[in-house]
Each structure stands twice: as structure tokens, then as C-alpha cells.
Amino acid sequence: MDYQKQLEQIKNGSGFIAALDQSGGSTPKALENYGVTDADYNNDEEMFDLVHEMRARIMTCDCFDDKRVLGAILFEDTMEREVNGKPTANYLWEDKNIVPFLKVDKGLAEQMSGVQVMRPIPNLDLLLDKAKNYPVFGTKMRSVIYEPNVDGIELVVQQQFDVAKQILSKGLMPIVEPEVNIDSAEKHDCELLLKADILRHLEYLDEGHQVMLKLTLPEESGFYQQLIDHPKVLKVVALSGGYSRHKACEKLKQNPGMIASFSRAFTEGLSKQQSDKEFADTINTSIEEIYEASKV
Structure with missing residues (x-):
């Protein structure tokens, strides 16, 4: 049964939970940090298309895997969209073995x-x-x-x-x-x-x-x-709360037994303008630092 398997993974697995759940109010800021300004979209629909594109780019990265990422928190709009031709939650669980949560x-x-x-x-x-x-x-x-x-x-x-x-x-x-x-x-x-x-x-x-x-x-x-x-x-799980990724990870190391569930700190340094390799390298660095801090 999916639920029992997911429960065991969250309870006993090694890794952290990626918070990919920025919603209406926080989406413009998340996009701005990603190098997308409000001049790049005309309405909410286009804005959510762009943020889904960003999230899909993260989720489909090879380094975004169950060896270091236990789960991912989704916004309702993301849950109702698809990644690689599958509903997002199905893609995460069936293709990546990453446990989906919903904000x-x-x-x-x-x-x-x-x-x-x-x-x-x-x-x-x-x-x-x-x-x-x-x-x-x-x-x-x-x-x-x-x-x-x-x-x-x-x-x-x-x-x-x-x-x-x-x-x-x-x-x-x-x-x-x-x-x-x-x-x-x-x-x-x-x-x-x-x-x-x-x-x-x-x-x-x-x-x-x-x-x-x-x-x-x-x-x-x-x-x-x-x-x-x-x-x-x-x-x-710990939220980053506005701390930089490095500061959040340093604080997390002082709290054994807590794991990360970072949002802003997780996507720090990512940009729409990056090549696929640059993007993958940046997200891999982020995943590795957060994973190591969550392991302590």
C-alpha cells in the first residue's frame, strides 16, 4: 500500500523534504529570484505556467532523486498539472520514489x-x-x-x-x-x-x-x-525562514534529528537563464549541502 510505504520512507529514510509550494502571494518573489520578472507574464495563469516550468525543471533533474530527497511539498495548482506526461504527484512517487505532500x-x-x-x-x-x-x-x-x-x-x-x-x-x-x-x-x-x-x-x-x-x-x-x-x-522538519542556505544548514547541524524542509534556501542560486548543466550543477550543490546537514 502506498501510504504505508511512504510512512516508512519518511520515518526511516535519509534525506530532506523539498518545499516547492510557493502559492499566489509568494510566487512572484520565487520567480523574481529565478530571473523571471513580472514583465514576463500578463496574468496569474501565465505566472503559474512559468513557476510550474521551474518546478518541473527541478523535479526532472537526475540529481533530484530519492537517495537524498525524501519528499516534496506541492501547491494545489502543481498537483493538478503534469510533469513528463504524468500528474505531478504520480511522477514524483512512481518515477522518482519521492513522497508527495500538498500545501x-x-x-x-x-x-x-x-x-x-x-x-x-x-x-x-x-x-x-x-x-x-x-x-x-x-x-x-x-x-x-x-x-x-x-x-x-x-x-x-x-x-x-x-x-x-x-x-x-x-x-x-x-x-x-x-x-x-x-x-x-x-x-x-x-x-x-x-x-x-x-x-x-x-x-x-x-x-x-x-x-x-x-x-x-x-x-x-x-x-x-x-x-x-x-x-x-x-x-x-525545519523551515529555512529567510536564512541563507548556508546559515540554515549550519543551524540545522546543531539540531540532530531534525531534517530540512527548505523552500527559498533550496532554490537559492537557480536561474531560468542557466544552461541545463549549470542548472543541474547548482541544484545538485544545494541538494548535497542540505542533505549533509539533514543527516547529522
Whole structure:
């Protein structure tokens, strides 16, 4: 069965998860970093065509393989498109042996109480049913924490776990992502509150249920070890959060048991203008550095 095989791969495999899930708001920035300006497209449709072209170029690279890449997080638009004549998730799983995840959140609400919770996710059940038509293993949803506000952080964690339970009920693995902003003046205080809240909410999960956690690299080395070792946590993955790839990898090495799930740091240095060889060499360098940091 695909799900069980995917579960074993994420649990025991060596490697990291590539986050290829920039959506509406973050796509222009991702394209700009890739050397594509807003003058190169006229509307959202053309913009998403271009970003899919970039993602397909990454996925079809020979070095993008299951020896170092365990999984990849997709945007809904990407899931519904094809790579090499197959639906993207099928291509990743069947041709590459890379576990597909789906980003399900619809962006962030306005900041309040020092946090941004997720906007409501209408028709989440329908989206999850759609994901089940493909070999999608799990989902991801992101909130952001800026200040060590007890009520705000509890709101974020409560919402994340409420949605996670809905996802678990559909037989998919949720990645809970309460990001702590790396520029927060009180980042460590945010992390202290966040860890305590996550530990409390894990206790409320049904017996036999697990989640994954996607967390900002902490100020204190090994800070999330308790979560890494928790029986209700399948895996703790790290987001790059705006750190450069090198800085993110250095911080990741200080946190054994965490693996990378980088987005910006993963695609750093890639350009549409590169020849196929230059592109492949650049992505291979990125994959190798992130893989080595994830192995520690």
C-alpha cells in the first residue's frame, strides 16, 4: 500500500523534504529570484505556467532523486498539472520514489495578538478527497508567530491541531507548521511558549495518530529534542525562514534529528537563464549541502 510505504520512507529514510509550494502571494518573489520578472507574464495563469516550468525543471533533474530527497511539498495548482506526461504527484512517487505532500492552507489572516493564524480553508474536505486521488501522503499548513503572546500562540496551535485532526480523519499525514519569525526580537521566548503548547496538544491526539511538525530553526541547539522523540510525532522538519542556505544548514547541524524542509534556501542560486548543466550543477550543490546537514 502506498501510504504505508511512504510512512516508512519518511520515518526511516535519509534525506530532506523539498518545499516547492510557493502559492499566489509568494510566487512572484520565487520567480523574481529565478530571473523571471513580472514583465514576463500578463496574468496569474501565465505566472503559474512559468513557476510550474521551474518546478518541473527541478523535479526532472537526475540529481533530484530519492537517495537524498525524501519528499516534496506541492501547491494545489502543481498537483493538478503534469510533469513528463504524468500528474505531478504520480511522477514524483512512481518515477522518482519521492513522497508527495500538498500545501492546503489559503494564506494568513491579518496579524493580531502577535501572530497570524491561517485564513479559513473552505472546502478542505473536497481538497483532501482530491489529494487522495493521487499518491499524496500528507499535507502542510502554515501560521506565523511574531511575539511571545500566550493567547496568540495558543490560537495558532489550537487551529493547527484542529485542522490536523480533520486531515488525519481523511487518512493523510498533516505537517503542522507554526513558524516563528526569524526576525522576532523575542524569538526564544516564542519558542518556549510554542513548544509547551505543542506538547500539550499532542496529548489530545487519538491513540495511534501522529503528526509531523515543521518548525523554525531554534535559538537553542537541540531545543526540540522532546518533540523529535515524542511517540505522536512522525518527524520534525525545519523551515529555512529567510536564512541563507548556508546559515540554515549550519543551524540545522546543531539540531540532530531534525531534517530540512527548505523552500527559498533550496532554490537559492537557480536561474531560468542557466544552461541545463549549470542548472543541474547548482541544484545538485544545494541538494548535497542540505542533505549533509539533514543527516547529522
